[in-house]
Amino acid sequence: MAKTTKSTRVSARTATIHDQKLERGEGGELHQTAAGKASVLTTAQGGPVSDDQNSLKVGPRGPTLLEDFHFREKIFHFDHERIPERVVHARGYAAHGFFETYKSLAKYTKADLFQRAGEKTPAFVRFSTVAGSKGSVDLARDVRGFAVKLYTQEGNWDIVGNNIPVFFIQDAIKFPDLIHAVKEEPDCAFPQAQSAHDNFWDFISLTPESMHMVMWVMSDRAIPRSFRFMEGFGVHTFRLVNAKNESTFVKFHWKPKLGLQSVVWNEAVKINGADPDFHRRDLWTAIKIGNFPEWELQLQLFDQDFADAFEFDVLDPTKIIPEEILPPVPVGRLVLDRMPDNFFAETEQVAFMTQNVPPGIDFSNDPLLQGRNFSYLDTQLKRLGSPNFTHIPINAPKCPFAHFQQDGHMAMRNPIGRVNYQPNSFGEGPRESAQRGFTPFPEVVEGEKRRLRAESFADHYSQARQFFISQTAGEQSHIAAALTFELSKVKIPAIRERMVSHLLNIDETLASKVADKLGLQKMPKPADAALPTRQDLDPSPALSIVENGPERFEGRKLGILVTDGSDAGLLKALKAALDKAGATFEIIAPKVTGAKASDGSWIDADQMIDGGPSVLYDAVALLPAADAMEDLLLESSARDFLADAFAHCKFIGYVGAALPLFEKAGIASDDFDEGCISIASAKEAKSFVDSLAKLRVWEREPHVKMP
């Protein structure tokens, strides 16, 4: 007996080093100290644990005993840690915040959150990609989910939107086919998080209603720079209903305060390698340093007469109402100011449902929305495993609530007392309220019961064309490049041709460009169309990202490359200018510890050159010292840092000593343009930062011939 006790103690000591602990020093740095005081580790049943390093064995070398309840509980729980990932939108990232109402909208809606100016409603927002698994990369070419949960005083309201205002299909019955086609092919199980494969383009090319959405997905909207710089859309037409039961149609738009911004494809591919968590890291960092992202909620409001007169059906989710025709009205702002304490508890377990609407918000008959209203409740039961998923704190309402739903797996709260039904004559428990309760807008509907698609949904090309002609020349070339890239991954030539035949109905130059790049021998005939493409729709400037960028470099990040001997004064001036612009920076140095500046002070680095490629930054500044150039020129990652920044049309600030690096990166002095800015003084550092608001030098693009 004594022998066993002794050997147990010995193995506990050799299995782990107990007496070490990292503590923060005065400057915030972590260093190792002796162990501090910790609370006692317990089992899930609350029993204190004596040894968490060794399972209970007979003698030091086993066998292990089944009697070890702590070991069994720990492993059992671990074995059950995973829940099914979302069938779509599996990879997501979320934050807490609030929605603040600008002024009362009582004229349009009785929804409680819109009654009082200044009213703040708690919010939880989850951004996501659609096609990839939970562990896929952030910069996939894909739609982004933009799901907002507002904990109103009259129940949770979920606006489960996307960063694109239209969708691929017009009827929810096609959703499983669309998703099967875009996800990994079922036999080989690849490609992951990519639409560039035969199945997707086969389905799309057989589904003309998807063409408008295809234009958006092939644009830079599908590779946003940050969740913070993208729009959100409710997509469908909804209704607002006021206290007099009058209805106004509405479309929901979230507009980012910091303007729109995307990356370019070549950059996206490299970001995925350098930092697959680029978007989540960006949101996490911004919120942690107090740069709270903000969006304005804008509403497109219209009545039945407008709907009747509008050239497309407002129930068709493949159509927009151009903002120039129906300007959106700002009604409030959404601010994200707190990260979840735990990813699984909140971001993973949050259950968004389109059917979560408070009184005053109602649905339209959009067949996609109607189908979604079934799907979301059903999917939560599968994913979260119990009808009691509303008991999970992130899903529970924050207003008072009372009902008689009871029991089931993991019930956290059941009705208290004798009465669990109504009506009852004990005078106990909640009763319904005709005044406060949700009452659907009493729309009169009639018709034959048939499987039909409305004639008014038949134009599939006109708005696709309108989107295309609303883009700048550079943005149009990105769409052509994206289509070419995606279709180049399609192995079956007939599918490529079928796609080009659709493009012919959208824009002939676009079709020719793609056909030429794909090496098509001859142009196919335009695809059969139910209706001819309208050539008379005006371009809508609201649809361009470049036309809707920021006014300042605010919220963006500069990558500053330094070496030993870098000019301390210049660095200081650059930092001050960035601070003033509300922007951030990272220091990149040959060694991750940092570098010694010209005045002998130490510059802490955030990244080693290999770990901080320029694709991670919105612009770059090169501040090497002349003495360090010989070594720097040997680093291929330093060359790539500059070559990529130039090819991606970024602004580049440089000191004279950096010039040999340009040569090494293949950039001749003739190639220098307005985006290559010499920063020899503090004044020039400031004007360099001022010029960064433009974000990119698109004029450079035709010369660097990105794909």
Ligand code: HDE
């Ligand atoms: Fe979704 N969608 N969807 N969707 N969707 C889901 O619900 C579905 C559609 C959107 O961050 C699922 O909880 C159908 C349009 C977002 O948790 C599921 C149809 C739009 C999210 C589902 C659509 C969206 C989802 C999977 C065709 C933009 C992520 C997991 C009728 C307006 C929410 C889940 C989050 C998630 C069904 C089409 C947005 C299966 C049947 C259109 C942002 O219920």
